[in-house]
Amino acid sequence: MGSQSARVLSLKEQKGQEQKRPEPKLDIGLWLGGIAFTVVIAAIGYALSKVPGFDHVGPLACAIVIAVIYRQFFGYPEKIRAGIQFSAKRFLRFAIILYGLKLNIDIVLHQGLGLLARDIGVITFAILATIWLGKLLKAESSLVLLLGVGTGVCGAAAIAAVSPIIKAKDEDTAIGVGIIALVGTIFSITYTILRPFLPLSAIDYGIWSGISLHEIAHVALAGAPAGPDGLAIALLAKLGRVLLLIPLCFILMYWMKRKNAGEKEETKIEFPWFLIGFILMSLFGSYCLGKSIPVSKVVMDGISTATTFILTSAMVGLGLNVSLRDLRTKALRPLIAMLITSIVLSVVAFFIA
Incomplete structure (x- = not known):
């Protein structure tokens, strides 16, 4: 009995020592190496x-594809994981905050x-239709929701903003961004080809592009053939969707809390503080920059480029989590759901433009 109790006591002491044992210190060199790794691949993707x-x-x-290919051939660079994860999480939030400067609230509201x-x-249609089709196809629900939000709001930026709220996996976020970029590019090129044959004025064509295409870049690409007026109204329509990202995020937060309320261990939903930064930057860009604070177009273009580059670096960190073995079975059904929704949305938007 004595030896048994001594053994139990020693096990408890070992557990206590394990609990007290400090976590391994962060290697600054490897951490910086991880960040540099994402920046280098982002630069290659940008080029x-x-x-x-x-x-x-x-x-x-481009950067996500490079990161995915790297992962398949060389595996995940575990030694520099801390820096890569920093890029994937922190750079992502910082880029969303800077993205707020692209939203001129004053123009949208007036x-x-x-x-x-x-x-x-x-x-509303894009999200609900994508979710409904996703259920019919028995697709991955988290990825389907991300694609619905990306289709309805503003592509990669919306997916990046919503992802932490719905606790989506990094892999799903990366796949969602890749799919949105691919489908949106195909649609925007198709719009430019169809433009000369459509019975739409430049303004109506611009509205159609702005309310139906996925990314701001896609809207800019498709709206250009309509001339300056058509492009301006297209971007204005798109900015309205970007503005609606703010209330949508808060609606999703409320929905997630309701969804988790019945669980025994309720999942704590972290408040997306970066959204506050997004709102503040939107207000600052709308009412201060160019008015009380004069800023040249060169500076604004530089900030826009920096925002895209930071977001691209974050996408590298997410892309490294993607396994191609799972991609074929996991992404096909959500892609079909999102593609059908995009086609129907484009047709409906054509008649309400």
Whole structure:
């Protein structure tokens, strides 16, 4: 009995020592190496996106593809994981905050209220239709929701903003961004081809592009053939959808809390503080920059480029989590659901433009 109790006591002491044992210290060199790794691949993706053919795909998708290919051939670089994860999480949130500068709230509220009503309908339809089709196809629910939000709101930026709220896996976020970039590019090129044959004025064509296409870049690409007026109204319609990302995120937070309320161990939903930064930057860009604080177009273009590059670096961190073995079975059904929704949305938007 004595030896048995001594053995139990020693086991307890060992457990206590394990609990007290400090966590391994962060190696700053490896941490910086991980960040540098994502930045280098982002730079390669950015350079690739300037090559004819790849310029329609965009830097985010190019960088994700490079990261995915690297993972399949060389595996995940575990030694520098801490830095890569920092890029994937922190860079992502910082990029969303800076993205707020692209949203001119003043213009949307004063000139785009009529478009805003259509934008609400588009977002509601895109999310609900994608979820419904995803259920019919028995697709991955988290990825389907991300694609629905990306289709309805503003592509990769919306997926990046919503992902932490719904506790989506990094792999799902990366796959969602890749699919949005691919489908959106195909649609925007198709719009430019169809433009000369459509019975739409430049303004109506711009509205159609702005309320139905996925990314701001896609809207800019498709809206350009309609001339300056058509492009301006297209971007205005798109900015209305970006503005609606804010209330949508809070709705999803409420939905997640209700969804988890019945669970024994309720999942704590972290408040997306980066959204506050997004709102503040939107207000700052709308009412301060160019008015009380004069800023040149060169500076604003530089900030926009930096925002895209930071977001691209974050996408590298997410892309490294993607396994191609799972991609074929996991992504096909959500892709079909999102593709059907995009086609129907495009047809419906054509008649309400």
